[in-house]
Amino acid sequence: MVRPSDPPLDLAPDEKAAIVKRLRRAQGQIGGIARMVEEDRDCAAVVAQLAAARKALDRAGFALINGGLRQCLKGSGNPDEERLKALERLFLHLT
16 A cells, blocks of 8 residues: 555656566466356366465565665765665565
């Protein structure tokens, strides 16, 4: 959940594109999982796909936070503490 006091993450265009690509891949996986459930597919196969989708989402989240941390620390000996705290909260939500 984003609160009005949380500063936005400022990502480089290539970082943002990579994150969106991961999210779209996860979106496709989730659609496939829904079809598997509708078709009464093997439980182990469904769970394996759920794990893969979760891993894709986790990787997207970590990439997002990593990019935000690099932007926050980039070229500054004095990083924005409020922004670092917001990133830390996001990171903890993923763990």
